[in-house]
Amino acid sequence: MTAIPQVSTVDWTVADLLDRFGPILLSRIRQDPRPGSATEQDVVEIHDREKRCYELVDGVLVEKTMGVQEAFLAIAIARVLGDFADRQQLGFILGSDGMARLAPGLVRIPDVSLVLWDQLPKRRVPRIAMLNFAPALAVEVLSPSNTRQEMDRKLRDYFAAGVRLVWYVDPVARRVQTFTAVDQSQLLVEEETLTGGTLLPGFAVPLRELFAVLDT
Numbered sequence: 001m002t003a004i005p006q007v008s009t010v011d012w013t014v015a016d017l018l019d020r021f022g023p024i025l026l027s028r029i030r031q032d033p034r035p036g037s038a039t040e041q042d043v044v045e046i047h048d049r050e051k052r053c054y055e056l057v058d059g060v061l062v063e064k065t066m067g068v069q070e071a072f073l074a075i076a077i078a079r080v081l082g083d084f085a086d087r088q089q090l091g092f093i094l095g096s097d098g099m100a101r102l103a104p105g106l107v108r109i110p111d112v113s114l115v116l117w118d119q120l121p122k123r124r125v126p127r128i129a130m131l132n133f134a135p136a137l138a139v140e141v142l143s144p145s146n147t148r149q150e151m152d153r154k155l156r157d158y159f160a161a162g163v164r165l166v167w168y169v170d171p172v173a174r175r176v177q178t179f180t181a182v183d184q185s186q187l188l189v190e191e192e193t194l195t196g197g198t199l200l201p202g203f204a205v206p207l208r209e210l211f212a213v214l215d216t
Helices: 014-021 040-050 068-088 148-161 207-215
Strands: 054-057 060-063 091-094 100-103 106-108 112-116 137-141 165-170 175-181 184-188 193-196 200-206
Touching (some): 014 060, 014 148, 040 054, 068 091, 068 112, 068 207, 100 148, 106 148, 200 207
Parallel strands (some): 137 165
Antiparallel strands (some): 054 060, 054 106, 091 112, 165 175
């Protein structure tokens, strides 16, 4: 069994947390294990025991929170992406508890992610607690509790780890920001069409149709 990397213990104050994550709800920061001392093993064990998803950033466990609309929209996106990936035999989709180790001690959990078969030598869904590599596509459905600093850091983490395409979906403004790099993005409004670019040639979904699920 591969040893899970440990994180050096650091004493974090409230000021430290707000400086690192922005004006985040402190209820999203798990105190046991104390901030600065958490490990990947804690992420897995808490998920298995409590069915709660925490990302691991700098030894801090940050809870993934989604409201009903965000969860509903994430499933709608996963369904559309999954159908396309199946037709094209591209890969498989993970949902909002699909954990990925982007670097030792750094665990992210996209709301939706796409793993290409080309990323897996045997082209099989692995029986593991979390991916040990970055997915090709990461989708984040923004929640009111997400801070700008949190999402900016997450974007940098994704591309540093090798993610090729990131979508930030805003259900309130009904728009999507697509990123092909940290500093390369396009903002799409509800009247436009979301495409997959060079990663998903042929994929297209009108955003009005996608966001219409929020009106049902």
